[in-house]
Each structure stands twice: as C-alpha cells, then as structure tokens.
Amino acid sequence: MEVYMLFRFRVVSYLVLSVLCIAGSAYGQAELFKGLNDYILKSMRDWETPGLALAVVRNDSVIFARGYGVRKKGETAPVTAKTIFAIASTTKAMTAACLGMLVDEGKLKWDDPVTKYLPWFQLSDPYVTRELTVRDLLCHRSGLSRGDNLWYLSSYTREEVLRRVRFLKPAWSFRSRYGYQNIMFLAAGEMIPSVTSKSWDDFIADRLFKPLGMTKTSTSVKSLSGLDDVATPHDRIDTVMQPVRWPNFDNVGSAGAVNSCVEDMAQWIRMNLGGGMYRGKKILSADVVKEIQTPQTIIRLDSLDQVLRPSNHFAAYGFGWTLRDYLGRKLIQHDGALDGMRARVVLIPEEKFGFVILMNSSNTNLHASIAYRIIDHYLGGPVRDWSSELLKIAKEQEAKNRAEEKKQIDERARETKPSLPLESYTGKYEHEMYGEANVQLEGGQLTLRYFPLYVGPMTHWHYDTFQVVWDDRTFGKDLISFTLGADGKVIEMRWQGFTEFKKVK
Structure with missing residues (x-):
C-alpha cells in the first residue's frame, strides 16, 4: 500500500489561485472550504484513488484550483491544476455548445x-x-x-x-x-463538417477552446504524446488498484474524446454560468444557453435516488447536461467515465457557482462524494459523510458480485467435455454490426481475437462453453458458448453479456 504512505507523508498539492473573499456571498472562501482538504484526502484513501484535481468558480472568478495525490500510483509526480485527464462524457455539453453556435448563426x-x-x-x-x-x-x-x-x-x-x-x-x-x-x-458532432467544412475537432478547438483560453485541452490522445503533466488511468484488477493503459477513444469524438485539466475546465464553467459570455465576449447567445439547460427528456428517479437525495424531486436531460432540483436549487451537471478516469462538472446557476472534479481511477463514486460535500456545504444543507454512505453501497454491490461469481462457479458442470475436437470451434465469426471475431488454435489452446485489444486464451468451462481470460486484465474474463447445428457443426458463438456471432468460415 505504498501510495497511501505517500499520501500520509508526502501529499503534494498545487494551489493555483490565492484566497479570495467574495463580497456579498453567503460564505467567505475560508468557510466554504473549511475541512474540505482533509475530507478529500481521507476519501481518496478510502476509495483507493491515487490522484484528483478540483477547481471551483464563483461569481465569474476561479476561487480554487488544486491537485491532490499523484499522477501515477507508486510514483511521486503530483497532480496539479494543470494535470490532464480524460473528461469523457462531459464532452457532450461542449458538443451541444458547438451546435448552439451554428444555431446562433442561423446555419442549423x-x-x-x-x-x-x-x-x-x-x-x-x-x-x-x-x-x-x-x-x-x-x-x-x-x-x-x-x-x-x-x-x-x-x-x-x-x-x-x-x-x-x-x-x-x-x-x-x-x-x-x-x-x-x-x-x-x-452523429451530432459529425454534422458540423457538413455545415462548416471543418471537422468537429478543428471547430471545437477554434470556436470554444481558443476563445476560452483552454490551451491544454484537446480532442485526441495523440496530442498527449511527449507531455509531462498527464494523469495515468487506474483500475481495480484482482482487487488491487493498478495503473492501466491510456484509453484511445478518438473514434467516439464528440461524445467523449476531450482531454483537459481543471484549470481549463474552470473557464468552460465560467462561460456557462455567464449565460454564454466570457470576459465580456459572447461565445453563445443567452437564448441558446437557456435551451441547452432546459429539460428535454424526463429521467425517472430510482429508489436509491429517493433514499439518498430526498430533496431531489425530478430529473431531466437537457442538451449534454443532466438537470435536477436539489436543496431548492437547480443543479446542472454531467459525469464522465472512461477506463481508469472519472469526471464531474456541476453548475448551480442561481448561485453563480460551479466546480469540476477530475480523477485517475474508475469504478468509484468518489467524485459524487466530494461533489455533494461541496454542494451541501455551500447551500447550507445537513452535514453528511457522502463518501462513507456511497462506499458502503459500493461494498455491498461488490459482495453481491462476488456471490454471483461464486454461484456461477458452483453451478459449473466440471465433469463435462466439449462436444467436438477443439479445432472444430476455430474459424471466423461475424456480427452484422459489431464485425468480425476469430477463434484460433494456438499451442493446443483456443484463443479468441476481437479487435486489437480483445485477445485471450480460452479454457473449457463446461459443455460447449469456454472461459476467456483477456490479456488486457482490465477486461476481466467472459464466458463464450458455442451452438451446434442439426449437422453437429458449430454455427454460432455467444459472448455472454455482449452478443451472438454467426460462424462464417
């Protein structure tokens, strides 16, 4: 557990901006952030998250921007307010803003x-x-x-x-x-070239990142090559939080490909809280911002929502933002999640208040814990230990998952054998949408290959079902079942939890 000794004895953080006192506010900054650092550090240890960055905006000023912990577990390089993370699906609101610019111009x-x-x-x-x-x-x-x-x-x-x-x-x-x-x-982002003759990547860089001074923000992992201040993703593998590869999701583009830091994201928040204005310049019209932040689709609250947030009466989706009421205020937010990274951006327009949390671990609700700690404190809500509450729920879910896995193992018919020789399962399998998967016999063992990274050996589970343990351990393991036709030959491969592939060769 070397990283937690590191947190205890060498927590390195980077404070970008000096303390500001905001005249007429309900809280001074000292009151707003009272106890927050200790809460974040303890919660990071509890959730086993190596690094995190936070920036807070109030009344069009960035009043707080700081990094906590390290970029990579086992190393000492600190997370700063300039450290780059994947912001994942918080990209969506930026894409909506880009289309809003074309609406303002009458082009869409x-x-x-x-x-x-x-x-x-x-x-x-x-x-x-x-x-x-x-x-x-x-x-x-x-x-x-x-x-x-x-x-x-x-x-x-x-x-x-x-x-x-x-x-x-x-x-x-x-x-x-x-x-x-x-x-x-x-699809929304890919409409932009037909209107502007610019790619989504070039348009968002020219029309959003550049005017907002988001100089460290990009739309491709290729732009991170050679940069130093970049967070490493982490995921839990065999119960241990470990560094994993940086995900390349450039092909999802306008849905989740942006990489940024909290210092840059704070400028994006300022523009949204400012009704489309940034440093006296109009980026979006007030009408477009209003439409983007207006409920478009109802989201039904589940029972857990109602238990955890009794003051939350409704939820909806705008354009790239989730909308809900909380403690009598309109809350506009969005989460992002990609392999080894989590993000949350929150706006409370009535308070001219917002913040962003970026972190380098996945399968965690740490970002939600810190977000509600900040919101409750700012709006005068009851004091709650969100981290402990959400961690308890997470551990209960982990226990259920382990029980399901044990049940699956217990129900395995170990004495059975495959119906056919191993070479009879080899070949090319296709799905009309998902494409091609190949089963090969290598060194006397079946191997499944699907796209560049889904590669792993297959061992017999029972009957005509095999278990594949992926070489990239972030994918875990899956059960693969084969279906035989009336002639006794394999006609289909069923990937449990995914889809069916027809054998074509």
Whole structure:
C-alpha cells in the first residue's frame, strides 16, 4: 500500500489561485472550504484513488484550483491544476455548445432532421431515420440501446461507427423515454463538417477552446504524446488498484474524446454560468444557453435516488447536461467515465457557482462524494459523510458480485467435455454490426481475437462453453458458448453479456 504512505507523508498539492473573499456571498472562501482538504484526502484513501484535481468558480472568478495525490500510483509526480485527464462524457455539453453556435448563426436549427446534414445516415427503422432531429440526438430519446461496443476500443472510424449503427435495434419506442446513447452524440458532432467544412475537432478547438483560453485541452490522445503533466488511468484488477493503459477513444469524438485539466475546465464553467459570455465576449447567445439547460427528456428517479437525495424531486436531460432540483436549487451537471478516469462538472446557476472534479481511477463514486460535500456545504444543507454512505453501497454491490461469481462457479458442470475436437470451434465469426471475431488454435489452446485489444486464451468451462481470460486484465474474463447445428457443426458463438456471432468460415 505504498501510495497511501505517500499520501500520509508526502501529499503534494498545487494551489493555483490565492484566497479570495467574495463580497456579498453567503460564505467567505475560508468557510466554504473549511475541512474540505482533509475530507478529500481521507476519501481518496478510502476509495483507493491515487490522484484528483478540483477547481471551483464563483461569481465569474476561479476561487480554487488544486491537485491532490499523484499522477501515477507508486510514483511521486503530483497532480496539479494543470494535470490532464480524460473528461469523457462531459464532452457532450461542449458538443451541444458547438451546435448552439451554428444555431446562433442561423446555419442549423434544433429541430432540423439529421439527414439534412448527414444524408447517408440510417437507422433500422425508416420512420425514425426520417424523423430524427438534432434535438433528439442531444437529449437521449432515440429509442436505441447503447451499442457501445461498436466504438469501444474498436478499429472503426467515426464514419464507420455511424454507418454500422443502422443495425442497432431499438430498445423502446422513439421519443418515449430517456436512454443514454453515445453514438447519437457522435452523429451530432459529425454534422458540423457538413455545415462548416471543418471537422468537429478543428471547430471545437477554434470556436470554444481558443476563445476560452483552454490551451491544454484537446480532442485526441495523440496530442498527449511527449507531455509531462498527464494523469495515468487506474483500475481495480484482482482487487488491487493498478495503473492501466491510456484509453484511445478518438473514434467516439464528440461524445467523449476531450482531454483537459481543471484549470481549463474552470473557464468552460465560467462561460456557462455567464449565460454564454466570457470576459465580456459572447461565445453563445443567452437564448441558446437557456435551451441547452432546459429539460428535454424526463429521467425517472430510482429508489436509491429517493433514499439518498430526498430533496431531489425530478430529473431531466437537457442538451449534454443532466438537470435536477436539489436543496431548492437547480443543479446542472454531467459525469464522465472512461477506463481508469472519472469526471464531474456541476453548475448551480442561481448561485453563480460551479466546480469540476477530475480523477485517475474508475469504478468509484468518489467524485459524487466530494461533489455533494461541496454542494451541501455551500447551500447550507445537513452535514453528511457522502463518501462513507456511497462506499458502503459500493461494498455491498461488490459482495453481491462476488456471490454471483461464486454461484456461477458452483453451478459449473466440471465433469463435462466439449462436444467436438477443439479445432472444430476455430474459424471466423461475424456480427452484422459489431464485425468480425476469430477463434484460433494456438499451442493446443483456443484463443479468441476481437479487435486489437480483445485477445485471450480460452479454457473449457463446461459443455460447449469456454472461459476467456483477456490479456488486457482490465477486461476481466467472459464466458463464450458455442451452438451446434442439426449437422453437429458449430454455427454460432455467444459472448455472454455482449452478443451472438454467426460462424462464417
């Protein structure tokens, strides 16, 4: 546990801005941040998170920007306010803002059909293809399930991801309910070239990052090569938090590809709290900001929401933002999660108050714990140890997962054998949307290969089911079952928890 000794004896943090006292505020800064540092450090130890950065904005000023812990477990380089993290799905609100600029310029309307800008774009239902609008893309009401394995660590380009989404079947009726959908946000960003002749990457850099002075912010992991102050992602592997590869999700683009630091993100928050204005310059019109922050799709509160946040009466999705009430205020926020990274951006417009949390570990609710600690303190809510409450829930879920895994092991029919010789399971398998997977016999053992990173040996589990343990341990392990046809030959491979692939060769 060397990193926690490091936290205890050598917690290195970087304070960017001096203490400001805001006249007329409910709290001075000293009161606002009283006990926060100790709370963050203890919570980081409890959640086993190596590094975290936080920036806070109030009344159009960045009043706090600081790093905690280290960029990489086992090393001493500190997280600073300039340390770069993946901001993941908090990218979505930036994409909505870019489209809002085109709305301001009269080049696009929220209720224009998507096919006006992407005439080749097609979904499985011709009616939805025809009726789908820009608004639908931005508020998660397409009716589609997620289909994230289409882009997640795949070798498909953005255009190919969008071409293949025509094979994704609807999970519920069009516009009938909220259903989170990354690929629709990718489509939203890919409309920009048809209007501006600029890629989404160039447009967001020129029209958003540059005017806001977000000099360390980019849209590709390739831009991080050679940079020093970059956080390393961490994930829990075999119960131990470990450094993992930096995820390359450039192909999901406008849905989650931005990398940034809290110092830059604070400028993005200032613009949003300022109604589209930044340092006296209009980035977005007030009308566009209002529309982006207006409820578009209802999100039903689950029972856990109601227990944890009894003052929360409703939730909805705007354009790239989740909206809810909390302690009598409108809360605008969004989370981001990619392999080994978590993010949360929060706005409380009535208070001219907002903040961003970036961290280098996943499978954690530390970001939510710190966020509600700050919000409660600022709004005068009851004192709660959010970290302990959410950690208890997380540990209970982990115990359930272990019980399910044990049950699966106990139910394994160990004395069975495969129906066929191993070479009979080899070959090429295809799915119309997800593409090609290959099973090969290597050194007397089956190996599954799917895209560059999904590679692993397969060992017999029972009957015609095999367990694959992925070489990249962040993927864990999966069960793969084979189906035989009437002629006794393999016709299908079923990847538990994912999909079915038909054998073609």
